[in-house]
Amino acid sequence: MRRVTIKDVAAAAGVSIGTASKALNGQGKLRAETRDRVAQAAERLGFAPNTLAQALLAGRSYTVGLITTDSFGRFSIPVMLGAEDALGTGLISVFMCDTRDDPDRERRYIEMLTARRVDGLIVTGRRIEPRPAVQADPNIPVVYAMTQPDGEGAAVLPDDQGGGRIAAEHLIAIGRRRVAHITGPERFLAARLRARGFQAALGAAGVESCGAARFGEWSERWGREAAGQLLADRPDAIFCGNDQIARGVADTLRAVGRRIPEDVALVGFDNWAPMALGALPPLSSVDMRLEEVGRVAAEHLLAAIGGERLRGVHKVPSQLVVRESSGG
Amino acid sequence: MRRVTIKDVAAAAGVSIGTASKALNGQGKLRAETRDRVAQAAERLGFAPNTLAQALLAGRSYTVGLITTDSFGRFSIPVMLGAEDALGTGLISVFMCDTRDDPDRERRYIEMLTARRVDGLIVTGRRIEPRPAVQADPNIPVVYAMTQPDGEGAAVLPDDQGGGRIAAEHLIAIGRRRVAHITGPERFLAARLRARGFQAALGAAGVESCGAARFGEWSERWGREAAGQLLADRPDAIFCGNDQIARGVADTLRAVGRRIPEDVALVGFDNWAPMALGALPPLSSVDMRLEEVGRVAAEHLLAAIGGERLRGVHKVPSQLVVRESSGG
Numbered sequence: 001m002r003r004v005t006i007k008d009v010a011a012a013a014g015v016s017i018g019t020a021s022k023a024l025n026g027q028g029k030l031r032a033e034t035r036d037r038v039a040q041a042a043e044r045l046g047f048a049p050n051t052l053a054q055a056l057l058a059g060r061s062y063t064v065g066l067i068t069t070d071s072f073g074r075f076s077i078p079v080m081l082g083a084e085d086a087l088g089t090g091l092i093s094v095f096m097c098d099t100r101d102d103p104d105r106e107r108r109y110i111e112m113l114t115a116r117r118v119d120g121l122i123v124t125g126r127r128i129e130p131r132p133a134v135q136a137d138p139n140i141p142v143v144y145a146m147t148q149p150d151g152e153g154a155a156v157l158p159d160d161q162g163g164g165r166i167a168a169e170h171l172i173a174i175g176r177r178r179v180a181h182i183t184g185p186e187r188f189l190a191a192r193l194r195a196r197g198f199q200a201a202l203g204a205a206g207v208e209s210c211g212a213a214r215f216g217e218w219s220e221r222w223g224r225e226a227a228g229q230l231l232a233d234r235p236d237a238i239f240c241g242n243d244q245i246a247r248g249v250a251d252t253l254r255a256v257g258r259r260i261p262e263d264v265a266l267v268g269f270d271n272w273a274p275m276a277l278g279a280l281p282p283l284s285s286v287d288m289r290l291e292e293v294g295r296v297a298a299e300h301l302l303a304a305i306g307g308e309r310l311r312g313v314h315k316v317p318s319q320l321v322v323r324e325s326s327g328g
Numbered sequence: 329m330r331r332v333t334i335k336d337v338a339a340a341a342g343v344s345i346g347t348a349s350k351a352l353n354g355q356g357k358l359r360a361e362t363r364d365r366v367a368q369a370a371e372r373l374g375f376a377p378n379t380l381a382q383a384l385l386a387g388r389s390y391t392v393g394l395i396t397t398d399s400f401g402r403f404s405i406p407v408m409l410g411a412e413d414a415l416g417t418g419l420i421s422v423f424m425c426d427t428r429d430d431p432d433r434e435r436r437y438i439e440m441l442t443a444r445r446v447d448g449l450i451v452t453g454r455r456i457e458p459r460p461a462v463q464a465d466p467n468i469p470v471v472y473a474m475t476q477p478d479g480e481g482a483a484v485l486p487d488d489q490g491g492g493r494i495a496a497e498h499l500i501a502i503g504r505r506r507v508a509h510i511t512g513p514e515r516f517l518a519a520r521l522r523a524r525g526f527q528a529a530l531g532a533a534g535v536e537s538c539g540a541a542r543f544g545e546w547s548e549r550w551g552r553e554a555a556g557q558l559l560a561d562r563p564d565a566i567f568c569g570n571d572q573i574a575r576g577v578a579d580t581l582r583a584v585g586r587r588i589p590e591d592v593a594l595v596g597f598d599n600w601a602p603m604a605l606g607a608l609p610p611l612s613s614v615d616m617r618l619e620e621v622g623r624v625a626a627e628h629l630l631a632a633i634g635g636e637r638l639r640g641v642h643k644v645p646s647q648l649v650v651r652e653s654s655g656g
Contacts, residue, residue, distance in 0.1 A: 066424075073405075080424075081426065084424075094423065095421050095422065095424075096412075096424040098409065112421060116421065219606065220606035221606070224608075247606070278572055278575070278576075280552075280579060
């Protein structure tokens with residue numbers, strides 16, 4: 001298929017190329033009606049983000065700063081890859097900055113990025129808890145991904161509560177009625193949201209949960225220990241707050257001769273390939289779609305660079321990947 | 329401690345600041361003897377890489393491109409973090425480029441980085457096999473890290489053979505005499521080198537290996553299967569080519585009631601924290617020190633930007649981390 005150009009958008013909207021460009025740039029004096037018509041034409045024709053970026057960024061530095069507090073860890077990498085994809089290979093370049101949770105490092109990086117006149121910033125991390133907003137020049141748009149700022153600002157987050165809900169709905173759908181939950185520390189907002197979504201879905205289906213959510217650690221060790229505590233309650237399914245906990249649970253179930261999934265179905269969270277696929281049996285797991293979180297964040301940033309005013313939190317729906325541990 | 333400056337280096341070498349700067353930049357007409365004297369003074373005073381970078385890079389773009397074929401995976405991330413550290417927070421900025429093993433993407437990235445006048449390139453990946461050299465402007469220095477180019481060029485690699493050797497020496501030192509090896513696919517140079525180092529160390533100590541190295545996959549599944557095949561040989565120690573294989577081996581040993589490490593000691597490779605620490609019991613593992621690989625690569629790149637001519641492969645020694653699976 002031929003690539004859609006600004007010329008096609010202009011023709012479809014019945015305006016000049018200059019007007020279409022101004023409309024998409026959010027610049028110049030145009031009637032709101034004209035601006036909307038161009039935007040609709042662009043959307044209808046599938047005028048792609050990369051092309052859009054090209055138009056939007058005329059006269060800019062074509063660079064974006066990506067700041068992580070997570071040393072490019074397990075959660076920030078997929079976000080980063082998704083963002084990089086949306087920004088387009090080689091069209092917009094990404095400066096990477098790893099602050100390692102050090103406010104001084106963050107400040108120095110922001111200064112450096114400002115001096116290099118980046119067009120925008122994406123801030124990512126390993127926790128969704130609100131964090132202090134980065135102290136950047138107010139003219140530089142900022143989008144948070146997999147983390148959110150205190151107060152106002154644009155953020156893209158995974159949907160932890162929805163993730164808990166779909167795990168419960170799946171276990172109910174395969175006929176389980178004694179469903180337990182083992183998860184990470186209660187101080188983690190993500191752990192609380194997953195537990196809340198899980199409980200709400202059980203409640204909506206009239207299924208009682210097998211004891212209260214057990215908060216502990218994000219580790220296999222905790223999964224082994226908590227599963228041992230739960231055995232007396234004879235659960236027929238256990239939803240775990242991450243894949244490592246689910247692996248620990250599987251160890252204990254195997255040690256006492258309970259079959260997975262026949263006796264106890266297991267669902268993890270994160271869909272972290274080496275953990276979920278290497279498990280015995282391979283784990284069903286909720287996938288937060290972190291690449292999509294990064295992609296959406298980058299698209300929001302491009303819109304903001306184009307002059308759009310962004311606010312609030314956008315949540316990307318999670319997806320359940322079913323494997324042997326819950327039937328498959 | 330006060331930071332060493334170019335002034336200190338000049339004074340110690342008995343030359344002017346201008347001469348010291350030229351010598352460290354590899355520029356201007358200087359006698360070889362003068363150049364050496366300045367280099368020795370810089371080294372003696374511990375004139376730090378960051379400071380060196382500052383001097384060397386006067387008039388440059390202060391940016392470096394980091395190209396990975398590995399989507400910033402498990403092996404390229406620590407390399408990248410080490411490089412970023414050595415380049416200094418905010419002093420030299422790193423453009424990240426993920427080629428995803430696609431030669432077209434790589435070509436576009438190189439064009440983009442050249443247009444942005446990067447001072448140098450670090451190329452990294454997930455395999456140490458020689459790869460086609462990047463097609464960059466010959467004036468842009470390139471250092472490969474955790475991968476190496478076909479033909480000439482500078483590369484920094486982990487020492488896989490040395491890693492196999494120290495694993496064998498450890499198992500011999502704790503008194504094991506029936507030592508087996510289970511590892512990944514034989515087509516991987518890393519797997520062959522680890523097996524070679526392991527066999528050589530057994531040979532040097534006069535210990536016979538318990539069967540030939542078993543090449544297979546890098547997975548837990550393969551570890552489980554290969555351990556089952558090995559049981560009849562009654563090994564008292566198993567060295568595994570990665571931590572996932574070692575976890576699979578541990579599963580099988582546990583299933584048949586062999587105690588780790590009392591009956592069979594286990595050593596993995598990679599020292600990948602979530603795998604090695606989450607195992608039952610936690611795994612001894614060979615650490616390739618990938619952050620150090622990245623750090624050394626960045627230092628070599630700075631030297632090359634400064635005019636030094638680099639050639640050949642530099643290997644960073646591996647380190648054994650001992651945990652419960654082999655005594656501790």
